[in-house]
Amino acid sequence: MTLPAGRLVWIGGLVLLACYAALWAAVPTGPEWPDVLFALPFVGVIGAIIANTSGTGGGVVFVPVFNALSDLGVMQIDPLRVTGVSMMIQAFGMTMGALRWTDRLLHQPAPVHHEAAVRPRDYWLLVVLVLALSLPAMLAVQRLAVFDPQMVLLGYKGFSIVLGLALIAATWTINRDLPERGRLAPIDLAVLLIIAVPGGAITALFSVGIGELVAFYLFLRHYPVLLCVGTACVISSVSMIAGSVWHVHQGTLIWEVALLAIPGAVLGGFLARPIAIRLGARRLKTLGGAWILLSACYLLWLNWR
Numbered sequence: 001m002t003l004p005a006g007r008l009v010w011i012g013g014l015v016l017l018a019c020y021a022a023l024w025a026a027v028p029t030g031p032e033w034p035d036v037l038f039a040l041p042f043v044g045v046i047g048a049i050i051a052n053t054s055g056t057g058g059g060v061v062f063v064p065v066f067n068a069l070s071d072l073g074v075m076q077i078d079p080l081r082v083t084g085v086s087m088m089i090q091a092f093g094m095t096m097g098a099l100r101w102t103d104r105l106l107h108q109p110a111p112v113h114h115e116a117a118v119r120p121r122d123y124w125l126l127v128v129l130v131l132a133l134s135l136p137a138m139l140a141v142q143r144l145a146v147f148d149p150q151m152v153l154l155g156y157k158g159f160s161i162v163l164g165l166a167l168i169a170a171t172w173t174i175n176r177d178l179p180e181r182g183r184l185a186p187i188d189l190a191v192l193l194i195i196a197v198p199g200g201a202i203t204a205l206f207s208v209g210i211g212e213l214v215a216f217y218l219f220l221r222h223y224p225v226l227l228c229v230g231t232a233c234v235i236s237s238v239s240m241i242a243g244s245v246w247h248v249h250q251g252t253l254i255w256e257v258a259l260l261a262i263p264g265a266v267l268g269g270f271l272a273r274p275i276a277i278r279l280g281a282r283r284l285k286t287l288g289g290a291w292i293l294l295s296a297c298y299l300l301w302l303n304w305r
Helices: 007-026 035-054 059-071 079-106 120-144 149-172 186-206 210-220 225-250 255-279 281-304
Strands: none
Touching: 007 079, 007 255, 035 059, 035 079, 035 225, 035 255, 035 281, 059 079, 079 120, 079 186, 079 225, 079 255, 120 186, 120 210, 120 225, 149 210, 149 281, 186 210, 186 225, 210 225, 210 281, 225 255, 255 281
């Protein structure tokens, strides 16, 4: 039986609340928190809205913010801890976004002009197959990585710049007046499976990667927003939860930062879907492409500074 509209979100939200309460009770925190950290709930809201409207993952916001905290001397956060705390925050925020988009999948309105409905079979097939390849790659890199993450960052963000420009160009040219694709083509599923392994490896290093690649490839191929963003959010949610486990075991999480940012991330994840729907597919793709382009340039500037 199909759950009533919104029921999945409320059930999942209660589970997230219980998990958050358990973290507060169980994890150690420092004796004093710098005053600036109390702005983190706002950062969590903004990061999760951006992440869950575009499917890119909150790391594109959290990584620059935490690097800035380190540069300003507020907290000494090395790159591994930046990735760990970003993963934990996203484990909550992306999960709320995934619940909202999946609830939309179960209760889709009738498509209007040039829009297409999303088949649940396509939605779940894409999620399961991509995770089957990206998760092992991510977990293996967490444990075995020996290559230079700075060089990976340069290559990844260089690719993101190309992808963002291509998405904006395609949205306003070849895809401008075409109807959305109603069925997931085998060739596109094959490309996504090829992307899955490097996407998982990149996610292990930077807490962002696989969701961004899935969402923007599907956007570029002109699939419905629900398929593009919804599947990316689900894939990112599962990836962040799995990736956080390793950081907890390694003791690389800064719990003060995570505990303050998580409530905002959950709120942002809840608000993101209606914002994305109100924006509409064309504006969402344009803003998403622009965000990826600008965030990639910013991270490259941080690296070269």
